[in-house]
Amino acid sequence: MSSFVPLTPTLTLENVVPAPLAESVPAGSQVWDTRLALTPGRHYHVSAVSGKGKSTLVSILYGLRQDYRGSVRFDGRDIRAFTPGDWATHRQRCFSIVFQDLRLFLHHSGWENILVKTDLYGPPDRPAIRRLADRLDVGSLLDKPCGRLSYGERQRMALLRALVPPFGWLLLDEPFSHLDRDNAERAAGLIAEACASRNAGLVVTSLGEDSRFGASQPIRL
Amino acid sequence: MKALLTKILWSRTGRWQFASAGLGFGLGLLLLLTSLQLYLDVRRLLQTNARRADYLILHKDISLANTLGLAASTFSEAEVDRLRRQPFVEQLGLFxxxxxxxxxxxxxxxxxxxxxxxxxxxxxxxxxxxxxxxxxxxxxxxxxxxxxxxxxxxxxxxxxxxxxxxxxxxxxxxxxxxxxxxxxxxxxxxxxxxxxxxxxxxxxxxxxxxxxxxxxxxxxxxxxxPSRLIVRVSDAADPVLAGYLARFNYQTNNNQLKAGQTGRVVQLAMSLIGVVGLFFIGLSFVLFTTQFRAVIAEAREEITLLLQLGYRAATLAAHLLVYFALFLALTAGLAFGLLALAVSRAQAFAQQQGIALGAGVSGAVLLTGLGFVGLCLAINALSVRRLLRKGR
Known part of the structure; x- marks a missing residue:
């Protein structure tokens, strides 16, 4: 894993308006229908109330949605021209993600959910994964099927899956929505460490202001 | 082969569904190949017999008039010429x-x-x-x-x-x-x-x-x-031939005509078996293909998520196809084994009844079977690729 060189493109949005917001672009948005450049290695915190397009932004950056006008460029390359192969490459070498709806294999254990991702990069460092899991207080739950865990525990498993592999950009869509204060603090610490050790960029969304991302550049939707 | 990927992709698919689809395919293949083999054997047998049945020896009916010397039992030149011109006569020789x-x-x-x-x-x-x-x-x-x-x-x-x-x-x-x-x-x-x-x-x-x-x-x-004629006919079971012989009161060995007719019936029955076999294999082919697509559809969520985690569609397709090919090979192998067994039993039985069928499974049958399995694999490979390309 150490020899793996992640991709760290500049992510640029130019006059992007997603289809659901086409009729009602929020006035004064720093993301929609304007120009926004996300610089590699920097941290961005997108906070807004529901329905402003937080998940839409993450989905567009991750290549899951194409229903927008305007253009999104990675290092100047329009992502509309990406092939499925290009997206596979970016999902392996550029992005790591926690989806808002987590998207875990519920019939499979935490271990299996994490390893199916790390398998893309070579043999896993199991003790390191175990240490990370212990810090999030889910080390003892790694062998349980994810379907039998609480939502908060699942959220931490999804976070582990995102933090273990290499990445150039970390995308987190409301990662603390079901975490208590202590766990959220610990998770924020881990996220900061993981990004720092990789010199990676971060885009994190939350429902409201979140003091745990004080060091990030706030972006208004 | 990645064990974890296997576990995730195949965990939720109904093994029984897959197994029963395989059974259907195997049985269909077995039936098709068996009937093809039998068809070839019987056709060869009939052709050997038919060669004898194709020669008819004709003579005139002997009556009291012949005994008294009032009628000729010989064929006149005109009669021979007329017979020679008939469409069912291939060759005519005089005794x-x-x-x-x-x-x-x-x-x-x-x-x-x-x-x-x-x-x-x-x-x-x-x-x-x-x-x-x-x-x-x-x-x-x-x-x-x-x-x-x-x-x-x-x-x-x-x-x-x-x-x-x-x-x-x-x-x-x-x-x-x-x-x-x-x-x-x-x-x-x-x-x-x-x-x-x-x-x-x-x-x-x-x-x-x-x-x-x-x-x-x-x-x-x-x-x-000549008092007797030997005639090679294109088809001893031809009704026109029987009519001609009856009209001029020419006698021949009726058994040969009957043998020709029996052969006809057997051949028709064999063709029917072949058609039924073809129908069966078509059915099981469709069943198997749909079943395989159903397996993929059931694993659709898993496939989508794997693609979202960064797996390449080609990797997943190859993974699915390797399993599919293994399964197909196993099923086909089983069908071929049963076929060889059934054919050797049938041929041994025929031998006991004094009928010499060919030895073992014919090469044409094996080739047909292999070709069919290959076709099945190719079509499913295409459909898997298309299914995966649709998902992101």
Missing amino acids: TAGQFGATAEGSLAVSFYTQLFFESVPDAFLDEVPDGWRWNEASERLPIIVSQDFLNLYNFGYAPSQGLPQLSRATIRLVPLRVTIRGPKGQRAYEGRIVGFSDRIASVLVPDSFMRWANRSIGNVPSPP
Whole structure:
């Protein structure tokens, strides 16, 4: 894993308006229908109330949605021209993600959910994964099927899956929505460490202001 | 092969569903190949038989008028020509009857004396032209072909009653016969040799060349009209042929016509089995393909998520196809094994009944089976690729 060189493109949005917001672009948005450049290695915190397009932004950056006008460029390359192969490459070498709806294999254990991702990069460092899991207080739950865990525990498993592999950009869509204060603090610490050790960029969304991302550049939707 | 990927992709699919689809495919393949094999075997068998049935020996019905010398049992030139022009006649040969008396005398261990007759047909109508089937005016030896039936009559009727030894086909060829022919123009003696046997023609045959010479030089009629005809027909079961024979009151060996008709029925039955087999395989093919697509559809969420985690569609397709190919190979292997077993049993049974079928599974059947499995794999490979390309 150490020899793996992640991709760290500049992510640029130019006059992007997603289809659901086409009729009602929020006035004064720093993301929609304007120009926004996300610089590699920097941290961005997108906070807004529901329905402003937080998940839409993450989905567009991750290549899951194409229903927008305007253009999104990675290092100047329009992502509309990406092939499925290009997206596979970016999902392996550029992005790591926690989806808002987590998207875990519920019939499979935490271990299996994490390893199916790390398998893309070579043999896993199991003790390191175990240490990370212990810090999030889910080390003892790694062998349980994810379907039998609480939502908060699942959220931490999804976070582990995102933090273990290499990445150039970390995308987190409301990662603390079901975490208590202590766990959220610990998770924020881990996220900061993981990004720092990789010199990676971060885009994190939350429902409201979140003091745990004080060091990030706030972006208004 | 990544075990974890296997576990995730196949965990939720119904194994029983897959297994039953495989069973359907295997049985369909087995049925198709078995019926194809049987079809080939029976067709070969019928073709061997048909070769005999295709030759008909025609003669006129003998009535009291013939006995009294008021009607001719021979065929006139006009009659022969008319028959020759019929569409079902491929080849026509004349029997020439000897116009002289003949006797044969056994020697060595087989001592007998008998009067007999000779006929001849053109060589093309013999079952096979045996070695030594030649005669010219300088020859002292006279080659003879007798009907297999005559040998049987001798061995099982004549020889036991006269205290003579029974003779195999091989030993009878070694027995020299003293053959004498007598006619108005003199007599000649020859050393006769039985050189072959005929299943087709119930007669005592000598070469055509000898017959022509003897009728002219010994007998009293140089070129007598033929009393019997041998005809090669394209299809002995042709109803037009049967109608023609009935109209002119020509007689023939009816069994041969019947054999032709029976063969027809069997062939039709085999074709039907083949069609049913084809139908079955089509059905099981569709079933298997749909089932495989259903398996993929059931694993759709997993596949989508794996693609979202960064797996390449080609990797997943290859993974699915390897399993599919393994499964197909297993099923087909099983079907082939059962086929070989069934075929060898059927052939052994047929052998017991005195029917010689081919040995083992025919190459054409194996090729058909392999081609079919390959086609199945290729079509499913395409459909998997297309399914995966749609998902992101």
